[in-house]
Amino acid sequence: MDIRLVDYESTTAAGIDLTALRKAIDTQTSGLRSNDFFDSPLNTWIGRITEVDTIDLGEWQSRNNALAALGLEQGSIRSTIDSLIKRFSATRIGIVMGSSTSSIDRTETAYTALTESGQLSDEYRQPLVHNPHAPSLFVAHYTGITGPALTINTACSSSAKVFATGARWLNSGIVDAVVVGGVDTLCMSVLHGFDSLQLVSPNPCKPFDQNREGINLGEAAGYAVLMRPEDAETDLDISLRGYGESSDAYHMSHPHPDGLGARLSMQQALSMAELEPDAIGYINLHGTSSRANDLIEGQLIEKLFPKTTQCSSTKGWMGHTLGAAGISEGIIALDTLRTGLIPGSMNLDVLDDQLDFSIQAENKLAELNHVMSNSFGFGGNNCSLLFSKVAG
Amino acid sequence: MSAHYFSCKVIGCGAWSDSFDSWPALVELLKNKDAVANEIKGPKPEVIPANERRRAPLPVRLAVETSWQATQRAGVDPKELCCVFVSGFGDTQLTDYMCKVLATDSKELSPTKFHNSVHNAAAGYWTISTGCEKAANSVAGFQDSVPLALMEAAIQCHEEQVPILITFFDAPVSAVLTDIMGEGSSFSFSMIIAPEQLSFSEKTSEENILRLNVVSESCDWPVLQSEQPALQRCYSNNPSARILPLLEVLLGVSGTKELQYPISEQLSILLSAG
Numbered sequence: 001m002d003i004r005l006v007d008y009e010s011t012t013a014a015g016i017d018l019t020a021l022r023k024a025i026d027t028q029t030s031g032l033r034s035n036d037f038f039d040s041p042l043n044t045w046i047g048r049i050t051e052v053d054t055i056d057l058g059e060w061q062s063r064n065n066a067l068a069a070l071g072l073e074q075g076s077i078r079s080t081i082d083s084l085i086k087r088f089s090a091t092r093i094g095i096v097m098g099s100s101t102s103s104i105d106r107t108e109t110a111y112t113a114l115t116e117s118g119q120l121s122d123e124y125r126q127p128l129v130h131n132p133h134a135p136s137l138f139v140a141h142y143t144g145i146t147g148p149a150l151t152i153n154t155a156c157s158s159s160a161k162v163f164a165t166g167a168r169w170l171n172s173g174i175v176d177a178v179v180v181g182g183v184d185t186l187c188m189s190v191l192h193g194f195d196s197l198q199l200v201s202p203n204p205c206k207p208f209d210q211n212r213e214g215i216n217l218g219e220a221a222g223y224a225v226l227m228r229p230e231d232a233e234t235d236l237d238i239s240l241r242g243y244g245e246s247s248d249a250y251h252m253s254h255p256h257p258d259g260l261g262a263r264l265s266m267q268q269a270l271s272m273a274e275l276e277p278d279a280i281g282y283i284n285l286h287g288t289s290s291r292a293n294d295l296i297e298g299q300l301i302e303k304l305f306p307k308t309t310q311c312s313s314t315k316g317w318m319g320h321t322l323g324a325a326g327i328s329e330g331i332i333a334l335d336t337l338r339t340g341l342i343p344g345s346m347n348l349d350v351l352d353d354q355l356d357f358s359i360q361a362e363n364k365l366a367e368l369n370h371v372m373s374n375s376f377g378f379g380g381n382n383c384s385l386l387f388s389k390v391a392g
Numbered sequence: 393m394s395a396h397y398f399s400c401k402v403i404g405c406g407a408w409s410d411s412f413d414s415w416p417a418l419v420e421l422l423k424n425k426d427a428v429a430n431e432i433k434g435p436k437p438e439v440i441p442a443n444e445r446r447r448a449p450l451p452v453r454l455a456v457e458t459s460w461q462a463t464q465r466a467g468v469d470p471k472e473l474c475c476v477f478v479s480g481f482g483d484t485q486l487t488d489y490m491c492k493v494l495a496t497d498s499k500e501l502s503p504t505k506f507h508n509s510v511h512n513a514a515a516g517y518w519t520i521s522t523g524c525e526k527a528a529n530s531v532a533g534f535q536d537s538v539p540l541a542l543m544e545a546a547i548q549c550h551e552e553q554v555p556i557l558i559t560f561f562d563a564p565v566s567a568v569l570t571d572i573m574g575e576g577s578s579f580s581f582s583m584i585i586a587p588e589q590l591s592f593s594e595k596t597s598e599e600n601i602l603r604l605n606v607v608s609e610s611c612d613w614p615v616l617q618s619e620q621p622a623l624q625r626c627y628s629n630n631p632s633a634r635i636l637p638l639l640e641v642l643l644g645v646s647g648t649k650e651l652q653y654p655i656s657e658q659l660s661i662l663l664s665a666g
Contacts, residue, residue, distance in 0.1 A: 040499075041499075090658070091608050091656070091658045091659050100510065100511070102482075102511075102532070104487060104490075104491075107487055107491055107569075108490075108491050108494055108495075110491075110568075111491035111492060111494070111495045111568070112495050114568065118567070118568065119568065119571055120568060120569070120571055120572065125571065125572050126572070127572040127573060128534070130569060130572065130573075131480070131481060131482065131532070131534045131573075132479070132481075132482040132511050132532035132534075133480070133532040133533050133534040133536075133537075134534075137534065140656070146656045146657055146658045146659060147656065147659060148540065148543060148606070148655055148656070148659065149540075149656065150531055150532075150533060150540050150544055151531060151532040151533070152529065152530070152531050152532075153482075153510070153511030153512060153530050153531070153532055154511075154512045154515070154528070154529065154530045155510045155511075155512055161529065164527075165529075165544065165548075168547050168548055168551045168552070169547060171551050172398070172547045172550060172551055174543075174547065174606045188494040188499065189490050189491075189494065189501075189506075189509070192493075192494060192499045192500070192501050193490070193501050193503075193506035193507075193509070194506075195501075196500065196501040196502065196503040196506050197503045197506065197507070198503075245474075245527030245528075245529075246525055246526065246527060247515075247519035247524055247525050247526060247527070247528045248519075248520075248525070249519045249520055249522070249523045249524055249525050250520060251520065252507045252508070252513070252516050252517070252520070253503075253507040260525065261525060264525060377510075377512070378507055378510045378512070378516065379510060379512045379513060379515055379516025379517075379519070379520075379528070379530075380516060380519060380520065381512055381515065381516065381528055381530075
């Protein structure tokens with residue numbers, strides 16, 4: 001498979017755009033802060049994007065849509081979309097957005113302002129917002145794209161799977177370009193939901209560390225524009241070469257003890273790209289900093305990949321951005337093909353003593369040809385992506 | 393650019409609502425105008441282990457029940473199927489529970505209800521209950537859920553040459569949201585599609601060819617021809633029940649062999665039965 005990226009952008013607590021993210025990675029500057037999310041009393045750290053707080057979209061308003069809009073204003077994403085609409089027409093561009101919360105933040109807020117008879121007050125009567133498809137409906141509205149628009153909600157693998165769907169749409173010929181994206185915002189449901197599962201860390205997260213205490217939640221928006229190679233006019237020279245999608249068939253909120261589904265998704269991505277594990281220079285791991293995920297994922301990496309494959313979790317920069325993690329971390333992985341700067345695993349002091357693979361806190365410089373990114377979600381839903389440098 | 397056709401065969405169906413509890417019961421309602429709709433309670437999908445079933449929310453039970461029915465009718469092992477689950481509204485009852493708790497000072501959520509609140513809960517329960525390790529998707533298209541999920545699954549079936557279970561399901565809407573969403577109803581329908589040349593099942597009696605074509609033109613929503621009040625009610629208040637006119641075409645009771653659904657203001661999918 002060969003699907004080209006012609007543009008991509010990232011908005012996280014570590015940086016409002018790709019340029020800021022690269023700087024934060026280079027200087028190992030975390031965007032995490034002690035929890036100050038409105039009236040949430042939780043003792044934890046979060047990856048909050050404060051620029052979202054002041055955006056008001058009127059009838060489309062939700063924190064999630066506001067972050068989706070903020071993300072679309074970064075870099076050249078909007079102008080890339082506009083020129084593709086001119087080149088192909090608005091019906092020939094597709095949208096595939098991934099999210100776990102969609103706009104549930106808005107529904108939460110609406111419930112704090114119900115009328116005396118228990119109904120939505122006027123400003124919250126927003127059918128296009130209070131539903132799981134809201135992110136794609138909003139992006140279509142905001143960009144003027146009128147091609148097929150679908151939202152994928154598979155929890156934390158959502159915006160990794162958008163690449164698989166986008167690639168299939170392009171290969172099938174129903175569209176000439178696809179805007180794939182992911183957007184998820186901090187809200188009470190996820191903060192207190194993950195707390196109810198006792199997964200939230202009171203301190204900055206330490207993925208794969210012996211003393212890790214759990215996850216930090218974050219918010220993010222990320223976008224990539226995908227095209228078939230014959231149509232892609234770009235000098236990025238980055239190709240989506242493989243994806244893997246699988247199920248654990250084990251438990252709703254606990255990963256398979258042997259990482260069965262995670263193994264399948266990584267092997268499928270390698271097989272689609274016709275590559276052996278030793279070809280992979282860097283893997284951006286799911287690495288949530290939960291006891292279970294990191295142990296299982298780390299043991300699997302140790303079994304499947306040689307020590308020449310460098311790995312890290314970048315959640316120490318921005319937290320776990322849930323449905324936006326797939327694309328945010330996919331972008332970090334594929335950007336190393338251009339920068340040669342491999343992010344370290346921030347906050348890693350002592351590697352879990354049951355693990356032995358190539359991971360360390362410090363950044364590294366390397367010439368890379370093939371990279372991967374893992375995303376695993378509730379329901380045992382897994383997705384792995386494989387990106388390659390286009391050979392000169 | 394030219395039109396794009398994707399062809400597949402439909403090898404098994406499952407159905408459930410407040411007025412039918414199986415695909416044959418739905419066929420009877422669609423084919424026979426004098427058929428009487430019964431009031432149905434449930435469902436209690438046997439494939440989910442009893443202790444898990446007690447904790448499974450209604451939308452999950454609806455979706456898993458019809459998915460199981462479809463695999464049984466097709467004679468296919470669920471482990472062999474990738475799946476696409478779609479719901480237009482999501483689980484508004486669980487959203488209601490969470491938003492009410494979060495509006496209080498304690499904000500203490502039930503961990504089980506939290507993990508059940510993910511949109512892919514149905515896909516999760518399905519793959520866990522059947523031991524399916526294949527790709528499981530969970531998508532949303534609000535009112536356009538039926539044509540978008542059909543398109544997504546038909547393309548995946550065509551591009552990857554794999555059989556796919558598609559399940560369309562929606563449940564009654566929480567009281568707070570009925571003002572803007574309507575009341576909703578219990579409705580779930582599953583169909584298994586497979587590449588035409590793929591042969592993996594002995595049972596072929598229900599095979600039906602379905603062709604999907606994406607066309608650059610707008611269209612209106614199709615009309616449900618059946619006058620059964622129970623079906624008309626579902627069709628008007630449940631995004632997933634918008635599959636019903638396509639079932640009339642597949643059953644040959646609509647007098648036409650093709651049907652068009654809108655997927656945007658300027659785009660539609662054309663479906664034809666062969």
